[in-house]
Amino acid sequence: MTVLGPLGLSGDSLAACVQCGLCLPHCPTYRVTGDESRSPRGRISLMVAAELEGAPMDSEWLASMSTCVQCLGCETACPSGVPFEELISSTRAVMSSNRRPPLRIRLGLRLLGRPRLLRWGVSVLAVAQRLHLVPRTGLLPARLPLGGRHRRSAPGGDLLVFTGCVMDACQPEIHDAVEDVLVAGGRSVERTGAAVGCCGALHAHAGLHEEAVARAGMVIAALPGDRPILVDSAGCGAALKRYGGLLGTPAAAAFSARVFDVHEWLAANMEVLPEPSGRSSEPVVVQDPCHLRHAQGVHGAVRDVVGPYATLVELDDEGLCCGAGGAFQMMEPELATEVRGRKLAAIGRAFERSGARTVISANPGCAMYLEAAGLEVRHPMEVVAEALEDRRGR
Numbered sequence: 001m002t003v004l005g006p007l008g009l010s011g012d013s014l015a016a017c018v019q020c021g022l023c024l025p026h027c028p029t030y031r032v033t034g035d036e037s038r039s040p041r042g043r044i045s046l047m048v049a050a051e052l053e054g055a056p057m058d059s060e061w062l063a064s065m066s067t068c069v070q071c072l073g074c075e076t077a078c079p080s081g082v083p084f085e086e087l088i089s090s091t092r093a094v095m096s097s098n099r100r101p102p103l104r105i106r107l108g109l110r111l112l113g114r115p116r117l118l119r120w121g122v123s124v125l126a127v128a129q130r131l132h133l134v135p136r137t138g139l140l141p142a143r144l145p146l147g148g149r150h151r152r153s154a155p156g157g158d159l160l161v162f163t164g165c166v167m168d169a170c171q172p173e174i175h176d177a178v179e180d181v182l183v184a185g186g187r188s189v190e191r192t193g194a195a196v197g198c199c200g201a202l203h204a205h206a207g208l209h210e211e212a213v214a215r216a217g218m219v220i221a222a223l224p225g226d227r228p229i230l231v232d233s234a235g236c237g238a239a240l241k242r243y244g245g246l247l248g249t250p251a252a253a254a255f256s257a258r259v260f261d262v263h264e265w266l267a268a269n270m271e272v273l274p275e276p277s278g279r280s281s282e283p284v285v286v287q288d289p290c291h292l293r294h295a296q297g298v299h300g301a302v303r304d305v306v307g308p309y310a311t312l313v314e315l316d317d318e319g320l321c322c323g324a325g326g327a328f329q330m331m332e333p334e335l336a337t338e339v340r341g342r343k344l345a346a347i348g349r350a351f352e353r354s355g356a357r358t359v360i361s362a363n364p365g366c367a368m369y370l371e372a373a374g375l376e377v378r379h380p381m382e383v384v385a386e387a388l389e390d391r392r393g394r
Helices: 011-014 028-035 038-052 060-066 074-078 085-096 101-111 115-130 166-170 171-184 201-205 209-222 236-243 243-247 250-256 262-268 289-294 300-308 333-354 364-371 378-389
Strands: 159-162 187-189 229-231 259-260 280-287 312-313 358-361 376-378
Touching: 011 038, 011 085, 028 236, 028 333, 038 085, 060 074, 074 085, 074 250, 074 289, 085 209, 085 262, 085 358, 101 115, 101 171, 115 378, 159 171, 159 236, 159 243, 159 259, 166 171, 166 243, 166 364, 201 209, 201 236, 209 236, 209 250, 209 280, 229 236, 229 262, 229 300, 236 243, 236 259, 243 250, 243 376, 280 300, 280 333, 300 312, 300 378, 312 333, 333 364, 358 364, 358 378, 364 376, 376 378
Parallel strands: 159 187, 159 229, 229 259, 280 312, 280 358, 358 376
Antiparallel strands: none
């Protein structure tokens, strides 16, 4: 592998792009702008220019790279196997070393590494929400939980449920639903909790490579052993599965091999789930988070697990990104809103033809961003948990 110039990219990876353009329909920023510099092949051309030709990384060059949502739809569609994630992640890491993300982003990411302080902050925001002092945005659930709602699990369960940071503070009911389903299937569960905290996914997305590596090292050290680690946030799951490549050590690779999206694990262990007594009469629309569909490639497991308990309605947009993209909605709000508009149109069409009024999404960022547009969004495991409760007559 030949490493080239100031971006430190692989020459082989850059050369893999044959500029065929089959990625273009799958790139959300190209779809809404029609601008070649906002497309995967355009961005790769600019990377090549900087690496091989000494082209300046000027404001337009930087704008091209910073407006990438990093959804990886292009990587899934690419017939040549271009490793776009590798290219854009390395490029963004170099960019952040020269032009740090805004202070508000860095402070927010630093807070994610302090779970107890994060919970306290969320409790304060929850009170402010109820007093109508907080505007509705895509960064927060429509109704944050007040303090005291977090379950504790006994140590020693045969499965670890990774609780992370944002979801544990803002959406603890999703972890509850996951635990209810697993316990109903006869398994014991231990939550990773505040002692483990943030996985570093958002740090990596922002190009803060050193911080992402540090978080990965702390998570690995906090979770020794060989128990499976189940994750109910698609973004966290993708990050944990990448630790092997991020750290480049056998220990990190062994850790990543223990990580499963919760739907992925359940689809491989369907005997855990009780037989359904019948599907829910209300259909639900399935929205595939990019980190589940493209980064992990296990979005089919959601259908395997939820399908026996609810009538599923598919979208007609081939999994196009919703625009949330980690901190993308904060960094590029206008572009993110345009991208979300296409997703909302697809959901509207699905509602119209099916009568559904609810969307299920396995990623908190997607769920909150769609909720902010006025949709009712549930986690797939909440649908399964409620179906099992109904079946038991609770």
